[in-house]
Amino acid sequence: MTTGLGLSAAPPGERYKRLLPGAMSMRSEPVTVNVGPQHPSTHGVFRLRVTFDGEIILDVEPIFGYLHRGSEKLAEERTYTQVITLTDRLDYVASMTNNQAYVLAAEKLAGLRPPERAMYLRVIAAELQRIASHLMATGFLLNDLGAFATPLMYCFREREKILDLFEMLCGARITLSYMRVGGVFQDAPEDFWPALRKFLKEMPGYIDEYEALLVENEILVTRTRGVSVLTVDHALNASVTGPMLRASGFPWDLRVVDPYEVYDRVRFDVPVGKAGDNYDRFKIRLDEMRQSLRIVEQCVEQIEPGPVRAESPALLRPPAGDAYARIEGPKGELGFYLVSDGSIAPYRFKLRAPSFINLTVLRDLVIGWKLADMIVTLGSIDINMGEVDR
Amino acid sequence: MNAFLAGNSLMRGLYCWLAANQGNAQECSPGWQPGMAARDGLLPAGWEWLAFAVTASVAAFLVLNLFLLLAMFYTYLERRLIGRFQVRIGPNRTGPWGLLQPVADAIKLLTKESIIPDGADRWLFNLAPIAMVVTMFMVLAVLPFGEGTFIADINVGLLFLIAVTSVNALAVFMAGVASGNRYAMFGGVRAVAQLISYEVPMVLSVVGVLLLAGSLSLVDIVNAQRVPFLLLQPLGFFIFVVGASAEMNRPPFDTLEAESEIVAGYHTEYSGMKFGYFWLAEYSAVLTTSGVIATLFLNGWQGPLLPSHVWFLLKVFGLAFVFIWVRSTLPRVRIDQTMAFAWKFLLPLGLLNIFVTAAEILVLGQPQGEGRVFSTGGLWLMAGINVTVTIGSVAVFSRLVSLRTPALPVPAAHLSRVEAR
Numbered sequence A: 001m002t003t004g005l006g007l008s009a010a011p012p013g014e015r016y017k018r019l020l021p022g023a024m025s026m027r028s029e030p031v032t033v034n035v036g037p038q039h040p041s042t043h044g045v046f047r048l049r050v051t052f053d054g055e056i057i058l059d060v061e062p063i064f065g066y067l068h069r070g071s072e073k074l075a076e077e078r079t080y081t082q083v084i085t086l087t088d089r090l091d092y093v094a095s096m097t098n099n100q101a102y103v104l105a106a107e108k109l110a111g112l113r114p115p116e117r118a119m120y121l122r123v124i125a126a127e128l129q130r131i132a133s134h135l136m137a138t139g140f141l142l143n144d145l146g147a148f149a150t151p152l153m154y155c156f157r158e159r160e161k162i163l164d165l166f167e168m169l170c171g172a173r174i175t176l177s178y179m180r181v182g183g184v185f186q187d188a189p190e191d192f193w194p195a196l197r198k199f200l201k202e203m204p205g206y207i208d209e210y211e212a213l214l215v216e217n218e219i220l221v222t223r224t225r226g227v228s229v230l231t232v233d234h235a236l237n238a239s240v241t242g243p244m245l246r247a248s249g250f251p252w253d254l255r256v257v258d259p260y261e262v263y264d265r266v267r268f269d270v271p272v273g274k275a276g277d278n279y280d281r282f283k284i285r286l287d288e289m290r291q292s293l294r295i296v297e298q299c300v301e302q303i304e305p306g307p308v309r310a311e312s313p314a315l316l317r318p319p320a321g322d323a324y325a326r327i328e329g330p331k332g333e334l335g336f337y338l339v340s341d342g343s344i345a346p347y348r349f350k351l352r353a354p355s356f357i358n359l360t361v362l363r364d365l366v367i368g369w370k371l372a373d374m375i376v377t378l379g380s381i382d383i384n385m386g387e388v389d390r
Numbered sequence B: 001m002n003a004f005l006a007g008n009s010l011m012r013g014l015y016c017w018l019a020a021n022q023g024n025a026q027e028c029s030p031g032w033q034p035g036m037a038a039r040d041g042l043l044p045a046g047w048e049w050l051a052f053a054v055t056a057s058v059a060a061f062l063v064l065n066l067f068l069l070l071a072m073f074y075t076y077l078e079r080r081l082i083g084r085f086q087v088r089i090g091p092n093r094t095g096p097w098g099l100l101q102p103v104a105d106a107i108k109l110l111t112k113e114s115i116i117p118d119g120a121d122r123w124l125f126n127l128a129p130i131a132m133v134v135t136m137f138m139v140l141a142v143l144p145f146g147e148g149t150f151i152a153d154i155n156v157g158l159l160f161l162i163a164v165t166s167v168n169a170l171a172v173f174m175a176g177v178a179s180g181n182r183y184a185m186f187g188g189v190r191a192v193a194q195l196i197s198y199e200v201p202m203v204l205s206v207v208g209v210l211l212l213a214g215s216l217s218l219v220d221i222v223n224a225q226r227v228p229f230l231l232l233q234p235l236g237f238f239i240f241v242v243g244a245s246a247e248m249n250r251p252p253f254d255t256l257e258a259e260s261e262i263v264a265g266y267h268t269e270y271s272g273m274k275f276g277y278f279w280l281a282e283y284s285a286v287l288t289t290s291g292v293i294a295t296l297f298l299n300g301w302q303g304p305l306l307p308s309h310v311w312f313l314l315k316v317f318g319l320a321f322v323f324i325w326v327r328s329t330l331p332r333v334r335i336d337q338t339m340a341f342a343w344k345f346l347l348p349l350g351l352l353n354i355f356v357t358a359a360e361i362l363v364l365g366q367p368q369g370e371g372r373v374f375s376t377g378g379l380w381l382m383a384g385i386n387v388t389v390t391i392g393s394v395a396v397f398s399r400l401v402s403l404r405t406p407a408l409p410v411p412a413a414h415l416s417r418v419e420a421r
Helices: A013-019 A071-075 A082-088 A095-110 A116-144 A150-170 A192-215 A218-224 A232-237 A243-247 A278-302 A354-359 A362-366 A371-381 A385-389 B009-019 B022-028 B048-085 B101-111 B122-141 B157-178 B182-213 B218-224 B234-247 B272-297 B308-327 B335-364 B376-400
Strands: A031-035 A047-053 A056-063 A321-328 A333-340 A348-352 B366-368 B371-373
Touching: A013 A056, A031 B182, A047 A371, A056 A362, A056 A371, A071 A082, A071 A348, A082 A095, A095 A116, A095 A321, A095 A333, A116 A150, A116 A192, A116 A278, A116 A371, A150 A192, A192 A278, A218 A278, A218 A371, A232 A243, A243 A278, A278 A371, A354 A371, A354 A385, A362 A371, B009 B022, B009 B048, B048 B101, B048 B122, B048 B272, B048 B308, B101 B272, B122 B157, B122 B272, B157 B182, B157 B218, B157 B272, B182 B218, B182 B234, B182 B272, B182 B335, B218 B272, B234 B272, B234 B308, B234 B335, B234 B376, B272 B308, B335 B376
Parallel strands: none
Antiparallel strands: A031 A047, A047 A056, A321 A333, A333 A348, B366 B371
């Protein structure tokens, strides 16, 4: 009988017996499975070539590039304003922070300083975007845990409200292009502020609701506590940043250690995890949402009327040179490196994609755990293939 | 041959119309006294076998089709309810309130191409969905849907039920292995592990019911429930419901077809109506299992005021609602934790339940004939003890038993760990 499982093509178990004492204890062959690029929970078109001993993962080979669009090269043929639309499509669930990091780099290059009001608007928008991105991450992580879309739908309900706010700001919901070099596209409309206040009032209750729904759930805790532990040393050596690094217990937040825009004028805490396991990576995002709300509240209090765009030529020609700007994106340190040769388009455009760099630890985190854990760990890293593949 | 007529109002009418005669006058002719002339059926004497065959076929046909209609309505109900749980609306476009959605789904599945993959074992691949559906339908043969409404009241009903539902594991394994897909194989292998493991605590949990009722016949079990066995067997009920959700691969034990892990598990490669069969089997399993739970633990069809069939349906849909609720709330248990839960948690509890129940019957029951009977006070005392034992043992076990399993130790040489410079 042929079962078409292709077992003969699988690598022999002897190799893994040598590599991993304790593996292949039964007389069987390791099985190699392609998880992705078409798989319900690889968060896009990510592909993993996984070798299993039964359910236990012996080896993982991440393969990506399925969503490569050449964004970095494309940027070299566009004006500094046009590049903003490209940044929307990098991490497409957090366009606002991509815009922000890019315009900060371009402003550094051109020597522009945006007006106060624009900076406040940017921070408000970026923090809302962080909440939206964390909502997506939390919802999909719980979906990966098998919670049949209910928490995901709850998270999407609030994300919708944030997208509505974005629509008021700039008319778009996903690919926002709200920020401009030297300010923002336009001032917030009158009805934006009451809508934002209403959101700020309601949101803490909704976060409580997510916590009540599943955070203490025994199944969730049993499945995530102590699983795929990322130690601080390992995280630092692998340049892991963002919620993932903070979940490992290292309080590194660029909004605090290297404040940009108006982050030095607001007070907030940096939530830190203890164990660096999947549970901490899940929980820290809920905590960060609360801090983001605090930041937005303070910005709403502090913001003063004024212009929202600095005087700048319509076609920007920054002097020759280079600039690197980094922000604390929802997924980690998001950095843009721009080189100018004095023309209307950047000579080089380089992106430091946080989820790409965070993804590099995946193999070490999941080997020895089980298939189900790998899916959850991948979800807890919170990757976005638009950003990983560019 | 006449024994089956005694309590069975579903089949009696037709059978008597066909084959009433002197031999079965007691069952077929109301008010018949010895010596009176009996009703005369259509068929001459000696043709009872034909009457029996016709009656049984008609009854089976009726029950099966009514059940399928019910299952269709149930899929609609489940999708609407899950929509409500997930703060969305659910299907509402096809027909009034979306009621025709199951019909549309059925038409879609019937008209779709049923693909057999190249690497598949054709025989097993085609046989698996049939085996799945047939075994699920066979449960209906012994289930009493109302007072005197059942197809067969066999004296080993409970045993038959357990035996028939076990075949389900084989069907799932067949589908998983024959598909020639590695995700399907994962599902199939998980199925063997999980379904067989959960059989054991499930069977142990019904032993308590068996001890109390003193019969394996489901009709006798319902009749034996002066108070619902839920009160006398809370631990058994708990184990049975948990085991049943694992047997039906419902969340939180849906590891067989865990979408986020192994795509669709054992039915990854199935399409068209073959997929439809699996889908049908899984959804209607909720109804049959709810029916079994209602029969064993919730007094079956019995209830005040309303007709017995309505009571039975109410109980079935009440239980189905709980299953839907659980499905839309809980995350999935990992496969090794699922197994550990069955063997470390449910199995000892099942044994404890048998022991406690047997001891109570010995102490509280007064011997009468072959069995033992209980006074009303004895029953309530038993309920009190059992509820206490249930809460206590579940609390103690959840402290004692850890479901966490460590990872395989991985030597540093196998990792790509970046070293500090």
